[in-house]
Amino acid sequence: MWGLALSFLGWVGLSPTPYIASAIGATDPAIKLFLSILMGYPLAIVYHKHIRQNPEWRNPYFIITGLDMAWYNFGPTLYHNMIPVVVIYLTSVFLGPGKINCIITFVFNMTYLLAGYIGTESEDYDITWTMPHCVLTLKLIALSFDLWDGEKMKNGKELSANNKKTALVNVPSFAEMVGFVYFPSCFLVGPIFSFKRYHDFITDKFPLDKNPAEYEGQAMTKMIQGLAYVIAHQVGVGVFNARYRQSAEFWEASIFSRHVYCGLWAHFVLYKYISCWLLTEASCIRFGLSYNGVKNSEDTWDGCNNIRLMRFETATKFHHYIESFNCNTNHFAAEYIYKRLKFLGNREASQFFTLLFLAVWHGTRSGYYVTFLNEFLIIFMEKELEPIISRTEIYHKVWDNTAGKYILYALLKLYTIVYMGWSLVPFDLKVYNKWMGVYASLYFSGFLLFIPWAFAYKPLLKYGIKALNIRRIEPKTE
Incomplete structure (x- = not known):
């Protein structure tokens, strides 16, 4: 109950967090968040020493410690995080797992999250109840799809290998759902994980001994x-x-x-x-x-x-960032949004709507949408540019040359760092008048580089390779 104790110290004016925040130039909510994240480690030690030996105490332990953490950071507004849990439990029990339950869960959670953003969002980086709620939203949407996949399995329908790993054939109990949501290590900032993982963990399916x-x-x-x-x-x-x-x-x-x-x-x-x-x-x-x-x-x-630290630090294209950064959220987006949009029959359309979902999930400010638009444009260009360049003989000669290899790597690294910065400016500044000013100082170079690719640069590049008689290496066929 460390959260309640620190909250009491704050109430009587003895909390150390304002002094720590002032000393390092941070905010009081940021210090509270950081302390809460750190507390996950000792809570894990306590769990193994005193709780794990009694299975009936496991869910209550996660619920109590998670709620304690929520109270310390958000006070009475923590009730917002409980409402969607009650809703999905009731819909899953009374309507049963399936398409209707998925639609209700998706619409309800996204609407609740957006309403929260509208009510709390400012031009600064906010630490409010919406922070854990965005994590919660993905966990509950995934849970509803996993229950639906479980129904499909019971009806003999074939699932992908990944869907089989997370499919649930039974609706979790209310205590299990709350423990899953308030698990203290992941409640505030993620990462998200499936209920199947949580259930296997609390039922001793993992070789912890x-x-x-x-x-x-x-x-x-x-x-x-x-x-x-x-x-x-x-x-x-x-x-x-x-x-x-x-x-x-x-x-x-x-x-x-x-x-x-x-x-x-x-x-x-x-x-x-x-x-x-x-x-x-x-x-x-x-x-x-x-x-x-x-x-x-x-x-x-x-x-x-x-x-994935090494992949992130050595990235030479934006796909490396996607592979390495926020992996569990990207996995959610791939499995529960992108692949579920297969009926559109177009990969680019599926990717666009997946990125649009992620932008909405982050908030209502224009900067989020510009950042994910940038990602869409850059990834689209890289997917088309790489096969054209990599099939030229000169490209392979450069990589085979020691000096050329290091020079090319340095240029690619510079490109990824510079245009990750370009992409992230709107995400950080959020509002139009702020990020547009920085974009003006950069002469809108990202828009000039990525938007004309399909109708200008790509045809010119292909024409140049042909006009200069640059030898191409055709891919091997079986």
């Missing part, structure tokens, strides 16, 4: 990485900050410097999310929730991994 030192060590490694990224974020945004980017001095720098500055700023801003996910993953591993089967004859504990 086989070699506890293994996952305890991995948990500590993730904790250290998370703390290192917290420090890197604080240092990075201190050097590359948003205020300078919106100042008159920023306009006086060269256009190249402005692009690089925005790119490096964005890179360090993303460390904020990476640090949170590493710390929550550390807690998930320490609980044992992250078990992910046996690979190469060894147990793996990456089931709640939300960031």
Whole structure:
């Protein structure tokens, strides 16, 4: 009940969080959030020492600790997070799993979330009850689809391999649903995980007693990485900050410097999310929730991994960012939105509506929509550009040359950093008059680079390869 204790200290004016926030230039809600994320680790230790031996205490432990965390961060507004749980439980019990339940769950949760955004959202980065609610929204939508998939299985319909892993043949009890929602390591910032994973965890399907030192060590490694990224974020945004980017001095720098500055700023801003996910993953591993089967004859504990660090840090195209960043949300978008839009018969249309869903899920501000539009445009261009370039002989000669390989890698790395910065500017600034000012300082280079690709640059590139008689390497056929 640490949350209630700290809340009481705040009520009597003795809370340390305002002083900590003032000392490091953060906000009081941000410090509360950070402390709550850190608390997941000791809660996992307590769970293994005192709770796990009594199965009937497991759900109540997660409910009590999760609610305690919610009260500490959001006070009485935590009731918002409980309402959708009650709704999906009632619809699942009385209407039964199926298409109708999925539609009701989807519409209700997205409407509730958007109403919350409208009521709480400002021009700044807000930490309100809508933060865990956006995580909750995805978890409950996924739960409704998993119940529907379970019904399909019972009726003998074939499912994909991924759907089989998460399908549920029985409606969870109310206590299980609440424990699933308020699981303390993931309640605030994710990562999201399936109810099937949660159920397997609390019913001893994971080999937690086989070699506890293994996952305890991995948990500590993730904790250290998370703390290192917290420090890197604080240092990075201190050097590359948003205020300078919106100042008159920023306009006086060269256009190249402005692009690089925005790119490096964005890179360090993303460390904020990476640090949170590493710390929550550390807690998930320490609980044992992250078990992910046996690979190469060894147990793996990456089931709640939300960031692939090496892929992210070495990215040379935007697809690498998608593969490595916010992995569980991307998995949700692929399995529960993109693939469910197969009836459209067009991959680009499915991708567009998936990104539109993610933009709406983030909020109502224009910046979110511009960021995901940028992602759509960039990914569309890269998918078409890469096959054209990679099938030229000169491309392979450059990669086979040691000096050429490093030069090309440096250029691609610069491209990804710069245009990740370009894409993230609207997401961070949110409102039109702020992000448009920064885009003006960058001379709208991203729009000029990516929008004309299909009708201008692509035909010119193909014509140039043909006119210069650049030898092409045709793909091998079986």
